[in-house]
Amino acid sequence: xxxxxxxxxxxxAALVSIALVLAFLSFWHLATxxxxxxxxxxxxxxxxxxPASQRKAVMPGPLDVAEKITWHLQRPFYDDGPxxxxxxxELGTSIARxxxxxxxxxxxxxxxxxxxxxxxxxxxxxxxxxxxxxPISPLAWMPLALTxxxxxxxxxxxxxxxxxxxxxxxxTTLSVAGVRREWLSVARTLEVGTLRRTFTIILPAAAPAIxxxxxxxxxxAWIAIVAVEMLVGGTGIGTFLWNAWNELSxxxxxxxxxxxGIVGMVxxxxxxxxxxxxxxxx
Amino acid sequence: xSDKFISFEGVAKRxxxxxxxxxxxxxxxxxxxxxxxxxxxxxxxGCGKTTxxxxxxxxxxxxxxxxxxxxxxxxxxGLDRAVIFPSHGLLPWRTVMGNIAYAVASKWPRxxxxxxxAHAGKFVDLVGLRGAEHKRPAELxxxxxxxxxxxxxxxxxxxxxxxxxxxxxxxxxxRGALQEDVRRLCLATGQTAFLVTQDVDEAIYLADRVxxxxxxxxxxxxxxxxxxxxxERLRPDILRQPxxxxxxxxxxxxxxxxxxxxxxxxxxxxxxxxVPVVRPRVRDSAQxxxxxxxxxxxxxxxxxMS
Numbered sequence: 001x002x003x004x005x006x007x008x009x010x011x012x013a014a015l016v017s018i019a020l021v022l023a024f025l026s027f028w029h030l031a032t033x034x035x036x037x038x039x040x041x042x043x044x045x046x047x048x049x050x051p052a053s054q055r056k057a058v059m060p061g062p063l064d065v066a067e068k069i070t071w072h073l074q075r076p077f078y079d080d081g082p083x084x085x086x087x088x089x090e091l092g093t094s095i096a097r098x099x100x101x102x103x104x105x106x107x108x109x110x111x112x113x114x115x116x117x118x119x120x121x122x123x124x125x126x127x128x129x130x131x132x133x134x135p136i137s138p139l140a141w142m143p144l145a146l147t148x149x150x151x152x153x154x155x156x157x158x159x160x161x162x163x164x165x166x167x168x169x170x171x172t173t174l175s176v177a178g179v180r181r182e183w184l185s186v187a188r189t190l191e192v193g194t195l196r197r198t199f200t201i202i203l204p205a206a207a208p209a210i211x212x213x214x215x216x217x218x219x220x221a222w223i224a225i226v227a228v229e230m231l232v233g234g235t236g237i238g239t240f241l242w243n244a245w246n247e248l249s250x251x252x253x254x255x256x257x258x259x260x261g262i263v264g265m266v267x268x269x270x271x272x273x274x275x276x277x278x279x280x281x282x
Numbered sequence: 283x284s285d286k287f288i289s290f291e292g293v294a295k296r297x298x299x300x301x302x303x304x305x306x307x308x309x310x311x312x313x314x315x316x317x318x319x320x321x322x323x324x325x326x327x328g329c330g331k332t333t334x335x336x337x338x339x340x341x342x343x344x345x346x347x348x349x350x351x352x353x354x355x356x357x358x359x360g361l362d363r364a365v366i367f368p369s370h371g372l373l374p375w376r377t378v379m380g381n382i383a384y385a386v387a388s389k390w391p392r393x394x395x396x397x398x399x400a401h402a403g404k405f406v407d408l409v410g411l412r413g414a415e416h417k418r419p420a421e422l423x424x425x426x427x428x429x430x431x432x433x434x435x436x437x438x439x440x441x442x443x444x445x446x447x448x449x450x451x452x453x454x455x456x457r458g459a460l461q462e463d464v465r466r467l468c469l470a471t472g473q474t475a476f477l478v479t480q481d482v483d484e485a486i487y488l489a490d491r492v493x494x495x496x497x498x499x500x501x502x503x504x505x506x507x508x509x510x511x512x513x514e515r516l517r518p519d520i521l522r523q524p525x526x527x528x529x530x531x532x533x534x535x536x537x538x539x540x541x542x543x544x545x546x547x548x549x550x551x552x553x554x555x556x557v558p559v560v561r562p563r564v565r566d567s568a569q570x571x572x573x574x575x576x577x578x579x580x581x582x583x584x585x586x587m588s
Contacts, residue, residue, distance in 0.1 A: 188341060189340075191359065191361050281421075
C-alpha cells in the first residue's frame with residue numbers, strides 16, 4: 001500500500017460542507033420553483049381587509065430569502081411602530097435581555113455555588129431543591145414572573161435568569177467540592193488564608209468546569225429567550241419570528257431562524273474561547 | 283533541646299470502622315528526632331506512615347497524644363514545616379517559577395515582587411531547573427515536576443522538611459538522582475528531615491535512623507535502626523560497603539517476616555517509650571537469614587532519648 005498525499009482533514013471537511021450547502025440550496029430552489037415570490041413589504045402584500053390567517057402561506061425559494069436578507073441588511077434599525085421594526089433592533093433587544101438575565105444568573109450562581117461546594121452541610125441540604133428545580137422548563141415560571149413584575153420585558157429577564165441559573169450553579173458546586181485535596185493541602189501547609197485560597201487555589205482549579213457550566217447556560221438562555229418572546233410579544237427576535245408567521249412572511253421566518261442559529265453559535269464560541277483561557281493541562 | 287527537636291508523645295490514630303467500633307491505625311507512638319537529623323519511617327501499606335507525616339504536617343489531628351516540634355505542640359499546618367507531596371502537588375495552572383513564588387509569597391507576604399522572584403530563582407537554580415522555570419507542570423517529566431516540588435518546599439526555608447513517599451512515582455534512574463539531591467541539600471543546610479517510604483534502599487541511603495513499623499492495623503513502632511554508614515556517603519559507593527548489606531538484611535528481614543509476628547512475639551513486653559535501638563554490624567550480615575536469637579545479640583536496647 002502506498003501512502004497517499006491528501007489535503008489536511010479540515011480542508012477536505014470544508015469542501016464537503018460547501019458541497020452540502022450547495023446541494024441543499026439547489027434542492028430548495030428546485031422544490032420551490034414556480035411558487036409566487038414573496039412580497040418585499042409584507043404589509044402592502046396583504047389584500048386590504050383580508051385577515052392574515054385566511055391567506056395561504058407560500059414557501060419562498062432561496063433567491064427570495066436572499067433578496068429579503070439584502071433588504072434587512074440595508075435597514076437593520078428602522079422603526080415603523082410596534083409590529084414593524086428592523087431585524088437589528090429586535091435582535092439587539094433580545095441580546096440585551098439575554099445579557100441581563102445571564103449576568104444576573106452568573107452573579108448569583110457562582111458565589112452561591114462556591115458556598116455550597118465548600119460546605120458539605122449546605123451541599124447536602126440544598127441538593128434536593130436543586131434537583132427539583134433543575135428540570136422545570138424556564139418558561140413554566142413565566143406566569144409567576146408576569147404576576148410578580150407586571151412587566152413583560154422584566155419577566156423575560158427573570159425567565160432567562162432561571163434558565164441560566166442551574167447549569168452554572170451545579171457546575172460551580174461540583175467543581176468547588178471536587179478541588180483536589182492535595183492542592184488544598186498545599187494551601188494549608190503554606191498557611192494561605194480563606195480569601196487568598198478562594199481566589200488563588202479554588203477559583204483557578206474550578207474555573208474550567210465553571211466556564212463549561214456557563215457555556216451550557218448561555219445555550220439554555222438563548223433557547224429560552226426565543227420562546228419567551230414568542231409567548232409575551234412586544235419586542236425581540238422571538239416576537240419578530242412570531243409576527244412574521246402571523247403576516248405569513250415565511251422568508252422572514254426563515255431569516256429569523258437563521259439569525260437565531262448564528263447568534264447562538266457565536267455566543268457558544270465566545271464561551272468556548274473563554275473556557276480555553278482558563279483551562280490547564282495536568 | 284536539640285535532642286528532641288521533634289517529639290511524638292503517645293500519639294495514636296483511630297478511625298471509625300465500617301462495621302461500627304473503632305479501627306486503630308497505630309497506638310502509643312513515641313519518637314524523638316534530633317535537630318538536623320534525617321529520619322525515615324518504613325513499613326507496609328496500612329501501618330499509618332502517611333498519617334504520621336500528616337500529623338507532623340498538621341494536616342491531620344492525632345486521636346491521642348501530641349507532637350511537639352521546635353518546642354511547640356503542633357495544632358495545625360504551619361510555614362515552619364514544608365511538605366513534599368507524593369505526586370508533586372504543584373498547581374497546574376502556574377509555572378514552576380509561579381509555584382515556587384506562590385510558596386515564597388505565602389511565607390513572606392510583605393516582600394515585593396522582585397524580591398520574591400529573586401528568592402524563588404535561587405531555589406530554581408538549587409535543584410537545577412534553570413531553563414524550565416517558565417514551563418507549566420504538564421510540560422515536564424515526572425522527575426522534573428518533583429524537583430520543582432522539592433524546590434518549593436525548600437524555598438520557604440522550613441525548620442522541618444516532610445516527605446511522603448516523594449519518589450514513589452518516578453523511574454529508578456531519576457529516583458536515584460533526586461535522592462542524591464535531597465540528601466545533598468539537607469546535609470548542606472543541616473535540614474531536619476522526616477520521610478516515610480516503602481523503599482528500603484531509599485531509607486538506607488537517606489536516613490540517619492530508620493524507624494520500623496509493624497503491620498497495621500494496630501501498628502506499633504517496633505524498632506529504630508541506626509544507620510551505620512558514614513554520614514558522607516555516595517549512592518554508588520554504599521553498595522560496596524558490607525555495612526550496607528547488614529543494614530539492608532536487617533530491614534528486609536523485618537519487613538518480610540518480623541513486621542507481622544513482632545507484636546505477638548515481643549510486642550507485649552515492649553515499652554513504647556523506649557523501643558529497641560539497633561545498629562547493624564558487619565559480622566551479622568552473613569547471618570542475616572539466621573534465627574532471631576543470633577540477631578538479638580546486636581540489639582543493645584540502649585535507652586532511646588528519654
